[in-house]
Amino acid sequence: MREPYPIQQWLPAGPLRDMGERYVSQLPDVEQNPIRPESLMHHSDHSWSEYLVAYSLLYPGVVILLAILGGAGMWAMFHFCKRREYRHRIVCPECGTVMYPCGLHCPKCGAPNPFPRALNWLGYSRLRKVVPESGRIRHEEALRSFRRCFYCGEPLKEPTLLQKCPACGKAVLQGERSVDIYDTYISRRTWWTFGAVVFLGIIPILGPLLASSLYKRTLIDPYSLYMTVFRESFLMVFLFLCRHLFRLLPFIGIIGMPILCLTEYHVYRRMFLWKTEKYEFGEN
Structure with a gap:
């Protein structure tokens, strides 16, 4: 009978494979020493720390892969x-x-x-x-x-x-009143969007992707679609980069995404309102 393929060989070469081999070698022989609560607790401190390292190493690659697949799906839906x-x-x-x-x-x-x-x-x-x-x-x-x-x-x-x-x-825009109506329309989305971002941020890997996409569509795009972000403000560019960086860092989304959601909303909103203050409605 063919022996099973070692599980550590599925891991990429490097520190992650070495850690997998070391972890598997420390597992108890179940035939001679069946796993009992005390043996499970004995190995739990090692296993959780190794799982945490493995999760941190694999997280960026999985997020990038999901982002590429999601982006391709969105592109197809748009067209x-x-x-x-x-x-x-x-x-x-x-x-x-x-x-x-x-x-x-x-x-x-x-x-x-x-x-x-x-x-x-x-x-x-x-x-x-x-x-x-x-x-x-x-x-x-x-x-x-x-x-x-x-x-x-x-x-x-x-x-x-x-x-x-x-x-x-x-x-x-048709006048200052249309600016106020539009701003109020977007502002009504703030708290339910923030609540959804907090909830989604708890979900590992997929949560930050969904959270950043949600608040970008509901709170950021309505303002940024009328601005060239990379020409308007260095702060807006910095926040744009933070939004994508936070997707790649594990455990950051729980706290980082809600804070970034409100920060970006207020920055983009203030920039939009500042531009409308200089807008010559009479010339249109």
Whole structure:
């Protein structure tokens, strides 16, 4: 009968394999000395410390692998939703202009869309869910948070407030009141997002990945999509690097991710509001 393949040979060459071989060699012979509570406690102090070292060594590689797989899946989802939305564009009932299903008005004649579609979590039109009449003001802010025209739903190309919709010519913001409404809309997400980040940070390996992706989409992107981060502030770049570094360090996500969530939110928000203070609404 073929002998089983030594478990330590599955480990990569180097300190991790040496530690595995040393650990396996210290295991008791179960046939001669069956494992009892006292023998288990005798070996537990060694095993937990070695498991901790192994976990710390393998953690960055596993996180990077999961991040690559998750990024590839997100890229595929983005392209699928984008192509699906483009194929399902609708025609204005008044002038026949082709428009996006999520738009509230026709970009050419301004006729209201009788059945505007809600946005999915990636910012593309859903095919079945219709925005109710009472939710149209909120839908405008949802469109802005994905860098789309609040009026006709056209995607905006530039990461700046100083642009107009290429389809209808509307400016990104319509006045100081629109800034306040948009900021309030994003601020309402703060505490439930923070609670979710705290909970996700407890989950090993996958938790920090999900936590950083969640608060980036709900709290950071609505502001950063209108800024060129690497040109705005060194602090914003530093926080961006910390967000990715904290994913690779074990046990950091439990405390680091919630703190980073609130810090990034306040920094990006203040930078966005500072830019709107210099924004010339009258010129748009």
